[in-house]
Amino acid sequence: MKPADSITIGEAARATGVSAKMIRYYEETGLLGPAARTASGYRLYAPADLHALRFVRRGRDLGFSVEDIKALLALWQDRARASAKVKALALGHVDDLRRRIAALEDMARTLSDLAEHCCGDARPDCPILDDLAAGATTGDGPHHPAFGVGRTPSR
Amino acid sequence: MKPADSITIGEAARATGVSAKMIRYYEETGLLGPAARTASGYRLYAPADLHALRFVRRGRDLGFSVEDIKALLALWQDRARASAKVKALALGHVDDLRRRIAALEDMARTLSDLAEHCCGDARPDCPILDDLAAGATTGDGPHHPAFGVGRTPSR
DNA sequence: GTGGGGCTTCCCATGGTGGGAAGGTCAAGG
DNA sequence: CCTTGACCTTCCCACCATGGGAAGCCCCAC
Numbered sequence: 001m002k003p004a005d006s007i008t009i010g011e012a013a014r015a016t017g018v019s020a021k022m023i024r025y026y027e028e029t030g031l032l033g034p035a036a037r038t039a040s041g042y043r044l045y046a047p048a049d050l051h052a053l054r055f056v057r058r059g060r061d062l063g064f065s066v067e068d069i070k071a072l073l074a075l076w077q078d079r080a081r082a083s084a085k086v087k088a089l090a091l092g093h094v095d096d097l098r099r100r101i102a103a104l105e106d107m108a109r110t111l112s113d114l115a116e117h118c119c120g121d122a123r124p125d126c127p128i129l130d131d132l133a134a135g136a137t138t139g140d141g142p143h144h145p146a147f148g149v150g151r152t153p154s155r
Numbered sequence: 156m157k158p159a160d161s162i163t164i165g166e167a168a169r170a171t172g173v174s175a176k177m178i179r180y181y182e183e184t185g186l187l188g189p190a191a192r193t194a195s196g197y198r199l200y201a202p203a204d205l206h207a208l209r210f211v212r213r214g215r216d217l218g219f220s221v222e223d224i225k226a227l228l229a230l231w232q233d234r235a236r237a238s239a240k241v242k243a244l245a246l247g248h249v250d251d252l253r254r255r256i257a258a259l260e261d262m263a264r265t266l267s268d269l270a271e272h273c274c275g276d277a278r279p280d281c282p283i284l285d286d287l288a289a290g291a292t293t294g295d296g297p298h299h300p301a302f303g304v305g306r307t308p309s310r
Numbered sequence: 311g312t313g314g315g316g317c318t319t320c321c322c323a324t325g326g327t328g329g330g331a332a333g334g335t336c337a338a339g340g
Numbered sequence: 341c342c343t344t345g346a347c348c349t350t351c352c353c354a355c356c357a358t359g360g361g362a363a364g365c366c367c368c369a370c
Contacts, residue, residue, distance in 0.1 A: 010316065020317090021359065040366060042317055051288070058287045063262040066357075076284050086283050087275035090266050097263040101256055107218040108252040111245050120242035128241050129231050132213045133206070165347065175348090176328065195335055197348055221326075 006036065006044040016053040026056065031070050064093055161191065161199040171208040181211060186225050219248055 013020040023043075026032045032052060035043040045053075055076065059069040071089060075081045110131075117127045168175040178198075181187045187207060190198040200208070210231065214224040226244060230236045269283045 008317075019358080022357075024319095025357075038366095040317085041319095042366080055287050058289075060357090061262075062266055062287075063259065072284070072287060075281075076288065079279060081279045081281075082277045083273050083279060083281035083283075084275045084277065086281045087270050087273045090270045090273070090283050094263050094267050094270065097259050097266070101259045101263065104218065104252050104256045104259070107216075108249050108256065111217055111252070112249050115242050115245045115249065118238050118242045118245070120239045122237045122239065124234060124236045124238060126230075126236070126238035126241045128238075128245050129227070129236075132210050132217075132227060133231060134213075163348075174327080177326080179350095180326075193335095193348095195348085196350095197335080215326090 003044070003046070006046050007050075009035075009043045009045065012045040012050060012053060016050055016057055018053050018057050023053065026066070029066065031056065031066055031073070062093075063097060068093060158199070158201070161201050162205075164190075164198045164200065167200040167205060167208060171205055171212055173208050173212050178208065181221070184221065186211065186221055186228070217248075218252060223248060 007015070009020045009023055012018075013023060018026075023032075027035060027043075032049075035045060035049065037043060052073065055073060056069055059072060060066075064072065068089060072086065075086050075089075111128075114128045114131050119125070162170070164175045164178055167173075168178060173181075178187075178190075182190060182198075187204075190200060190204065192198060207228065210228060211224055214227055215221075219227065223244060227241065230241050230244075265286075266283075269286050272282045274280070
């Protein structure tokens with residue numbers, strides 16, 4: 001029944017670090033082709049499938065969306081691919097990462113500045129709450145749209 | 156009918172930068188108390204409500220979860236609060252932000268290193284795909300957890 | 311032949327956000 | 341007075357990637 005080099009989904013999960021749940025999900029959404037099955041319906045994974053699963057896992061670890069990974073997988077399996085396409089995808093993703101990093105850094109900077117000025121004792125006075133409430137009264141002040149994130153504390 | 160200083164949800168949305176959808180959601184999930192209503196069921200917002208909405212908005216801009224904002228709102232409205240609690244919340248959030256930043260930076264660094272060595276022309280050779288495929292063969296190597304490093308709401 | 315662990319499918323939840331349908335309300339203008 | 345159009349209401353659906361769990365087979369070892 002079960003070919004010698006094929007393993008079940010649980011074993012594949014352990015071997016690749018991708019949960020069985022996610023393996024099924026990737027199949028369902030078309031990231032991976034339908035798995036081979038035993039007569040009784042169990043999914044079977046051959047070494048090449050594990051290879052693809054680890055590829056996907058690595059892509060996720062690098063923060064690629066499943067959609068991007070679908071494209072990368074296709075390029076990987078296309079022996080006539082142009083590396084330019086891969087590079088463009090990767091650099092686009094790096095841009096995305098950098099934008100998200102900048103947004104998070106803005107938040108972290110603003111917040112730790114505020115926290116630095118908060119004595120953090122039993123008294124109620126708190127520049128952090130003051131800032132939140134000030135955002136509350138200044139509303140969408142001078143630096144409004146710019147996807148919100150970079151507002152400087154107004155005082 | 157409609158008190159002079161109260162406005163409808165759409166006006167409140169425009170005034171605070173929080174969409175009507177989200178205002179309803181915040182009410183539904185208990186972040187905000189139930190809004191006043193006209194006889195015909197329209198929600199009404201008084202200036203104090205707008206104040207709270209802007210507070211929430213500013214908190215979201217700073218990357219706080221709705222749950223955290225619920226706590227911050229309660230502290231804001233508690234005149235006997237200890238600023239230590241606010242500070243602890245804020246610093247905890249800063250830690251979280253820094254962890255996410257570090258994870259994203261790892262990804263960005265790795266990827267741009269790889270991209271730098273990819274000539275990006277019509278040839279198929281590509282160190283980026285090689286790395287993905289190598290993560291594919293090394294598989295369960297270092298296996299850094301990289302917990303929630305997926306996409307964060309860029310908002 | 312029985313017990314336990316693995317597999318299957320199916321549904322549900324998360325967190326914030328948007329989209330949209332179906333229907334009620336309100337104000338302005340004919 | 342009636343229409344029109346902008347607004348409001350509730351309700352359901354979708355996203356993205358992931359986990360949880362139930363009900364029901366399957367397979368192997370004892």
